[in-house]
Amino acid sequence: MTNPITQNLDLLKRAQQLDSEIYHTRLLLEEIPVERAKLSLELENEKARSNDLDKILKDIQLKLKTKELELSQKEGQVKKLDGQLSQVKTNKEYNALQQEIASLKADNSLLEEEIIRVLDEVEAAKDEARKEKEKFTLVAKSFQGKDDEQVSQEKNLQGRLIDLKKQRDEAVMQLPPELGELYNRIASKKQGLALALVTGDVCTACQMQLRPQLINEVRLGENIVVCENCSRILYFDS
Numbered sequence: 001m002t003n004p005i006t007q008n009l010d011l012l013k014r015a016q017q018l019d020s021e022i023y024h025t026r027l028l029l030e031e032i033p034v035e036r037a038k039l040s041l042e043l044e045n046e047k048a049r050s051n052d053l054d055k056i057l058k059d060i061q062l063k064l065k066t067k068e069l070e071l072s073q074k075e076g077q078v079k080k081l082d083g084q085l086s087q088v089k090t091n092k093e094y095n096a097l098q099q100e101i102a103s104l105k106a107d108n109s110l111l112e113e114e115i116i117r118v119l120d121e122v123e124a125a126k127d128e129a130r131k132e133k134e135k136f137t138l139v140a141k142s143f144q145g146k147d148d149e150q151v152s153q154e155k156n157l158q159g160r161l162i163d164l165k166k167q168r169d170e171a172v173m174q175l176p177p178e179l180g181e182l183y184n185r186i187a188s189k190k191q192g193l194a195l196a197l198v199t200g201d202v203c204t205a206c207q208m209q210l211r212p213q214l215i216n217e218v219r220l221g222e223n224i225v226v227c228e229n230c231s232r233i234l235y236f237d238s
């Protein structure tokens, strides 16, 4: 009586090795879109931050323009009133006009102080916008490189996967059909690990202690024996 497992052990081990590589290659492939999405998000966030800071700068610059316009209008008013001073007839009118001018000038000096403050704000906002733009440029540059790397990595892995599957199918096809089918069925459920080595009285795949009778059957090798716990094909290394 020939043992179907020991007779085909090299092929089974080879298929299992290939299945395990296929499994890990698939995991690596699944990570690529996740990684690319992360890179895109980082780039978008940086772009959004840069746009926000540009908008803040524009708002402050607009505020500055409004204040400067207001000041120049009020300075015009002061000039106009100054000109009227020589034309008034009475002391009362003269005093009233001077008061109005003094009040406008007081407003203007406050406005000038405000303009100086806003100028400082503009400088600070410009500085922040510039720094963020530099950061965005750096991220954008490294994004392209990193994304290209992911794309080429994906291509490599896809090529490798095709190659592994071909080798794997070739190995399984050399098995007796019944054993090949069983192997396929278990491997697809067990992430590519259909075989389990028995060491002592333990299935090394699931660490379950096996019944002595089951171990005897594995030793006898007349039939294919599977672990009662994890359903993998049991074998002894000779």
Ligand SMILES: [Zn+2]
Binding pocket: 196, 203, 204, 205, 206, 207, 208, 227, 228, 229, 230, 231, 232
């Ligand atoms: Zn097991």
